[in-house]
Amino acid sequence: MSFKHLFSRALEAAPDRLHFAAQSHHLWPDASYAGQIAAWEDAAMLADHKWDRIFSEVIPEAQRHIARELALPDPATIAFSPNTHDFLVRIVSALPMERPRVLASDGEFHSFRRQSLRWAEAGRIELVTVPLDQVVETAEAGGFDLIYASQVQFNSGQALGGLERLAALARPEGPWVVIDGYHGFMATPTDLSAIAGQAFYLSGGYKYAMAGEGVCFLHAPPGYAPRPEVTGWYAAFDDLAARQGEVGYAPDGRRFLGSTFDASGLYRFNAVQRMLASEGLTTASISAHCDALKTRFLSADPRPDLRLISGPQARFLALQGDRAPALHDALNQAGVVTDLRGDVLRIGFALYQDANDVDALIGRLRA
Numbered sequence: 001m002s003f004k005h006l007f008s009r010a011l012e013a014a015p016d017r018l019h020f021a022a023q024s025h026h027l028w029p030d031a032s033y034a035g036q037i038a039a040w041e042d043a044a045m046l047a048d049h050k051w052d053r054i055f056s057e058v059i060p061e062a063q064r065h066i067a068r069e070l071a072l073p074d075p076a077t078i079a080f081s082p083n084t085h086d087f088l089v090r091i092v093s094a095l096p097m098e099r100p101r102v103l104a105s106d107g108e109f110h111s112f113r114r115q116s117l118r119w120a121e122a123g124r125i126e127l128v129t130v131p132l133d134q135v136v137e138t139a140e141a142g143g144f145d146l147i148y149a150s151q152v153q154f155n156s157g158q159a160l161g162g163l164e165r166l167a168a169l170a171r172p173e174g175p176w177v178v179i180d181g182y183h184g185f186m187a188t189p190t191d192l193s194a195i196a197g198q199a200f201y202l203s204g205g206y207k208y209a210m211a212g213e214g215v216c217f218l219h220a221p222p223g224y225a226p227r228p229e230v231t232g233w234y235a236a237f238d239d240l241a242a243r244q245g246e247v248g249y250a251p252d253g254r255r256f257l258g259s260t261f262d263a264s265g266l267y268r269f270n271a272v273q274r275m276l277a278s279e280g281l282t283t284a285s286i287s288a289h290c291d292a293l294k295t296r297f298l299s300a301d302p303r304p305d306l307r308l309i310s311g312p313q314a315r316f317l318a319l320q321g322d323r324a325p326a327l328h329d330a331l332n333q334a335g336v337v338t339d340l341r342g343d344v345l346r347i348g349f350a351l352y353q354d355a356n357d358v359d360a361l362i363g364r365l366r367a
Contacts, residue, residue: 007352009033016335018361022350023154023316024185026210028268029352035271037209041263054263062266065273066217069283070201071193075254077153079218082261084182086113087218089312090256091178091200092125092146094225100125100145100174105160107153109180114209115120116148121316136162145174151184155341157310159184167195172223176200182207186283187315197221208283208315210252210351215265220253232258239331281351289302290315290349296358297347302365306345316348327365334364 004011011028019027032046034284043049063075072078081087102116107127120127125146130138133148163179169179178200184190185203192201201219205211227249228235234257236248249255266291276282292349294317298308306327310318316339324345331338339346347361 002354003279003281003289003351005352006030006279012029018336018357018364020353020357021337021339022345023346023348024312026207026350027352028212028273029210029275031266031271031275032211035139035268036264038271039267040301041204042267050263051055054266058263058266058270061270062215062217065270066219068188070219071191072219073096073193073195075262076348077196077219077222079220079253079256080217080261080266081216081258082214082265083111084180084204084216084218086116086258087216087256088112088115090228090230091176091225093229094121095174096144096311097145097174097257099123099218101128101143101149102126102146103128103130103135103139103144104148105135105150105153105159105217106143107132107151108148109154109182112180114146116311132160135160135167137167139166139169141174146176146178148178148180150180150182151190151310152187153313154183155318155344155346157314157316157346159181159311159313163199164194167198170221170224176224178202183314184287185209188287189283192219200224205265208309210272211269214262215269218253218256220256226255228256234259286351287315287347289290289351293349293355295352297362298354300362302362315350316346318333319345321349331364334367336361336364
């Protein structure tokens, strides 16, 4: 089955391109164009008062979509930011101890890896990293103030097991558990209902939510990090009349808000969510479509000297080997967009591909 009609603008923009890097930059569906136009039209028509609509309609709709996707009991625990790095900085700023001890996997994305290494270098935190499959056991041994790990690792596609065991360690006074869900959100069905009261979860729309950049979110469990030290004025947006000198915070997820931002990503996100609903497409059905494409690719075994290292929950195949850089470059020359991380070639699958695209990829890879 083909869903190319939902992506006609992006596909027609480069008709000879084979785009197999959805895990790196997902092509935008046509619905996102309508969302972008709606954002512009609201700004033109409402001017300053556009923020009334954004906070009363656009943000609550986006919160509801995310809460439904993740089985969160309360959409109000969700805050938005242009990127997940903002949330990382605010979470760490809220930790009450002077030099928190942080546990993370050794395969976290650059936004965490770079910042945590710099903090450790400056003495701001004590950082301990272990392989992903050792995170839960190491955390259970105790002695950490913050535990940070990806639901699905960006480079290897390996999935974190034991989320409920990690969440069981969390306490408002510490440790805090933060799950980076960027390669899990809308890539694999995710139910956070059992851990929503204990664990932070952050992700965004750039990958599998198909909404582009600028629309990242954080689920912040009630009672955890009530007063981030790094804070923007939107964190008390509904209390702007408070006396100067008093730093108040919203009681829900809004306590993690920053300041003025470009809201067009939220419009795109909502438009794409409405499109998926109208088409009857869920994360499970999209995953099934992509899994069929992955199976078709793997059954042909066009992987010279490369080893499959990704897990089944990843929406992409991570293929490791010395030839990966050369193959990535050759595919690029042949009009095939993939992604390279060191000696790992990543091939991402998406709704805008069909069996013919996979066959074309196999043919060009063999060539």
